[in-house]
Amino acid sequence: MHVPRLECFDPCNMPAVTDEHRQLQAALQRFVDQEISPNVAQWDEDETFPRELYRKAAAVGLLGLGYPEQYGGTPCDSLSRMIATLELCRAGSGGVNASLNSYTIMITPLLLAGSEEIKQSIVTRILAGEAIGALAITEPSGGSDVAQLRTRAERVSGGWKLNGSKIYITSGMRADHYLVAARTGGPGAAGVSLFLVDRDWQGFSRSPLKKTGWWSSDTAALYFDDVFVPDARMIGEENGGFRLIMNNFNGERLSMACGAMGFAMVCAEEALAWARERETFGSKLIGHQVVRHKIVGMIDAILPLKAWLAQLAQRIDAGEKPVAEIALAKSAAARVMRDCADQATQILGGAGFMRGGRVERIYRDVKVMMIGGGSEEIMYELAARQLRLG
Ligand SMILES: Cc1cc2nc3c(=O)[nH]c(=O)nc-3n(C[C@H](O)[C@H](O)[C@H](O)COP(=O)(O)OP(=O)(O)OC[C@H]3O[C@@H](n4cnc5c(N)ncnc54)[C@H](O)[C@@H]3O)c2cc1C
Structure with a gap:
């Protein structure tokens, strides 16, 4: 088609x-x-x-x-x-x-x-595409509350000794370099540092994880067992990692918002193409008002998002940091993707439930967009704080 x-x-x-x-x-x-x-x-x-x-x-x-x-x-x-x-x-x-x-x-x-x-x-x-990089923040004990992470780095002669584990890490199996967050100081955000770890360092191992969606992406649990990290591989200042992590999230969230919108667009386009070809009760699907309106509903949800994201992109280029709006846009885009994936699957009927099509993959992939990079609840909490709501 x-x-x-x-x-x-x-x-x-x-x-x-x-x-x-x-x-x-x-x-x-x-x-x-x-x-x-x-x-x-x-x-x-x-x-x-x-x-x-x-x-x-x-x-x-x-x-x-x-x-x-x-x-x-x-x-x-x-x-x-x-x-x-x-x-x-x-x-x-x-x-x-x-x-x-x-x-x-x-x-x-x-x-x-x-x-x-x-x-x-x-x-x-x-x-240059010659090496693969991964970011390792989330731990089995929790991902939303980054400031409570437990992986520890203890000072030793010439560097640090890393112990702990990470989970749900994208490119976790085959990355060459991992940026790992670990506790070097006291409790909370002020005790976190970042380290750049290579895949073949002694004491570093990984195991793959199976997922609902994103099948072609490798996702892994990482284990650090007395991994020696030389001083030169501490990124930023000792105990200064949290700020770098938070700063990083804005770009990730805007990119996830654009991605969710891109997948929502694919759903709308696939549903439209299918509805123009498929016939039921003597008419193309698109001839049935209910179906036509479902597709219009998708477009209606996507277009304001497109304008909002384009505006955010321009404001970022102008030097602004609209943290609350990026967080809200990420959540809104994931919801639009979810709704479009649902409606498009419905319009495709049984074909939408068969493996191998774009809509079927997007339907499976949608949930992670509401969890990864900061869940919807955490995005709302961040927006509430940034907007000084109370
Ligand atoms: C496929 C995949 C790939 C990923 N890739 C990476 C990666 O490359 N690197 C990395 O570091 N992490 C990665 N993550 C982890 C991801 O960032 C975390 O899953 C996410 O931050 C949520 O953390 P958690 O799963 O521990 O849930 P938790 O923090 O345990 O939260 C569980 C639920 O409780 C809610 N919740 C938590 N606190 C509150 C609160 N105060 N108020 C209301 N609700 C709350 C959350 O929103 C969530 O719904 C990935 C996850 C997945 C699924």
């Missing part, structure tokens, strides 16, 4: 868009059509995708987008990143998006607080 893009969903139909944005979109569309879309159903069944995809994504400029030139990146505005996310979403695979992008949630602290040596070697290799 050919599924055309709805013109009103195109991020390149906005006033601020330039020729460069359109060229980026065309290049990424080709990349996704050729390298990702034909393979995603099989990758989901395989619960992985080829490592080679990182190099290919780097070659087309995707991995370096928004990062400094001296480390192989291509600086760009937030709208370019939004366009890139939406193009990647068209493959309808949250698993590919999550694993391919796991470096984005660990690389900003490296750029802000890592040594030049780390940037030249590790950041450059990650942006």
